[in-house]
Amino acid sequence: MSSWGNAIKISVFGESHGNGIGVVIDGLPAGEKIDFEEVYLQMSRRAPGKDKAATPRLEKDFPEVMSGMLNDTTTGAPLCAIIKNTNTRSQDYGNLAVNPRPAHADYTGYIRYKGFNDIRGGGHFSGRLTAPIVFAGAVCRQILSRRGIKIAAHISSIGNIQDKRFNGTDISKELMERLSKTVFGLIDQSKEEEMRNLIEDCRKNLDSIGGTIECAVVGVPAGVGSPMFYGIENVISSVIFGIPAVKGIEFGAGFASSEMRGSENNDEFYYDGDTVKTRTNHHGGSLGGISSGMPIIFRTAIKPTPSISRPQKTVNLVDHTDSTLEIHGRHDPCIVVRAVPVIEAAAAIAIVNLLAEVQML
Numbered sequence: 001m002s003s004w005g006n007a008i009k010i011s012v013f014g015e016s017h018g019n020g021i022g023v024v025i026d027g028l029p030a031g032e033k034i035d036f037e038e039v040y041l042q043m044s045r046r047a048p049g050k051d052k053a054a055t056p057r058l059e060k061d062f063p064e065v066m067s068g069m070l071n072d073t074t075t076g077a078p079l080c081a082i083i084k085n086t087n088t089r090s091q092d093y094g095n096l097a098v099n100p101r102p103a104h105a106d107y108t109g110y111i112r113y114k115g116f117n118d119i120r121g122g123g124h125f126s127g128r129l130t131a132p133i134v135f136a137g138a139v140c141r142q143i144l145s146r147r148g149i150k151i152a153a154h155i156s157s158i159g160n161i162q163d164k165r166f167n168g169t170d171i172s173k174e175l176m177e178r179l180s181k182t183v184f185g186l187i188d189q190s191k192e193e194e195m196r197n198l199i200e201d202c203r204k205n206l207d208s209i210g211g212t213i214e215c216a217v218v219g220v221p222a223g224v225g226s227p228m229f230y231g232i233e234n235v236i237s238s239v240i241f242g243i244p245a246v247k248g249i250e251f252g253a254g255f256a257s258s259e260m261r262g263s264e265n266n267d268e269f270y271y272d273g274d275t276v277k278t279r280t281n282h283h284g285g286s287l288g289g290i291s292s293g294m295p296i297i298f299r300t301a302i303k304p305t306p307s308i309s310r311p312q313k314t315v316n317l318v319d320h321t322d323s324t325l326e327i328h329g330r331h332d333p334c335i336v337v338r339a340v341p342v343i344e345a346a347a348a349i350a351i352v353n354l355l356a357e358v359q360m361l
Contacts, residue, residue, distance in 0.1 A: 002124070004239060007356035010136050010349060014085075016121030016128040022082040023132035025068070025139065029361050030076030032143050034069065042138040045183050045341040046131060048332075060086065063135045074139075081135050085128075099314050099325045103306035110317060127244045127335065130342040137345020140352040143361065144219075149351060152179040153215035153344045154187050155336055156299055158195040164188045166216050168252070168281030171295055176218065185340050203333035208305035210245075211336035213343045215298055217351055220285070222276070222293035224354050231289015232296060235354055239346040240300055245335045248301035252284025267294075296347075302339055307331040 003011040014021030047061040061083055068079030096119045100106035105125040109117035141151055156163055164187040179185045184192055202209045225232040233251050240249055257265045267278035278294055285296035307327050316323040355361050
């Protein structure tokens with residue numbers, strides 16, 4: 001299933017090396033003016049071929065709106081956008097139909113779809129399919145911004161190199177603005193050179209590296225979300241896990257809270273004027289699946305790129321024998337950098353859906 005959502009639905013279509021990829025967004029409110037310069041900015045942050053930390057495959061990632069918008073304003077009809085694939089080298093993937101890549105979906109896709117899955121560039125399993133998600137998120141985040149809700153993420157870690165974390169109770173507008181427009185987003189910008197050096201070392205050694213991304217959503221009013229299965233964490237997580245390479249997510253203190261006592265983990269309430277706030281934010285902005293009004297903060301784990309150029313052990317699905325695979329093609333030595341705007345986009349899609357459910361759009 002490549003569709004998601006209740007009040008507002010998205011459907012992602014296409015393959016990495018097909019004619020194009022795209023998304024249909026159904027249920028958006030009519031009359032929302034969309035600044036396409038902002039959309040292009042978000043698309044460019046994810047686009048390949050513009051940084052040594054990414055694949056050299058160069059794609060313009062220019063979304064062509066087919067329906068649902070007139071004079072850059074939503075009409076209420078399904079919004080459909082297509083992104084053409086213009087720089088493919090399908091011959092690099094010819095051996096993967098028989099020899100599946102370790103840690104990739106080649107094998108599971110072969111079993112699930114009886115060998116008919118498109119393996120060129122990963123087909124529908126490819127990270128290329130995150131471009132339509134970023135388009136949808138870029139539209140949704142503008143709708144949210146008009147309602148006082150801002151979203152930003154940063155590279156929390158590459159390998160064992162750590163960036164600073166968000167201040168859980170006070171995230172400045174200036175920091176949010178900077179991160180939401182940056183390609184290599186860091187709170188502590190002095191960490192960039194060290195992280196880039198690690199990525200480059202992996203690339204030169206025909207290897208890859210993973211990391212984590214921390215995302216903050218500021219301005220969501222208290223009372224959004226529902227127990228038990230449609231809470232803040234449930235909805236955000238369900239979109240986040242649609243992003244290839246995601247292997248984990250935690251909210252607030254996350255797994256660290258399992259090592260705390262209640263007296264340490266509990267976020268005490270206080271009044272700031274007429275607004276109830278908490279002095280700390282170990283809960284990550286969600287209590288019982290319902291927003292508390294504090295920043296919603298979560299961290300996502302991104303695995304290393306499966307496609308590495310080192311010889312790897314695999315199997316031959318036709319001969320039923322063990323085999324060795326050498327992967328060709330153009331691949332990211334680190335997915336984390338380009339995944340940051342994708343995480344932001346997924347968060348925007350999730351929050352728009354949650355607000356629509358309680359008629360706050």
